[in-house]
Amino acid sequence: MELAAAQAIGAGIACLGMGGAAIGLGQIFGSYLSGALRNPSAADGQFGRLIFGFAVTEALGIFSLLVALLLLFA
Numbered sequence: 001m002e003l004a005a006a007q008a009i010g011a012g013i014a015c016l017g018m019g020g021a022a023i024g025l026g027q028i029f030g031s032y033l034s035g036a037l038r039n040p041s042a043a044d045g046q047f048g049r050l051i052f053g054f055a056v057t058e059a060l061g062i063f064s065l066l067v068a069l070l071l072l073f074a
Contacts, residue, residue, distance in 0.1 A: 011071040017064025024057040 032050045036043035 007071055011068040014064055014068040014071055017067075018061045021057050021061025021064065024060075025054065028053045028057060 028050065032043075032046065035046065
């Protein structure tokens, strides 16, 4: 197997983490919306946790993209 082919395969596998981050974001916002509809008075108290969960999950997706780009171009 050539080095370029191995780099492309590794980058593709590393990009799977971005899909996991997308699924995680859907779970976070879906759970928040479900909880906010069940108990609207508690929704404001959970908004900070929603934003923190979004930021951490998105950071993991960006880290996955960074690893894929490093595998391709380094």
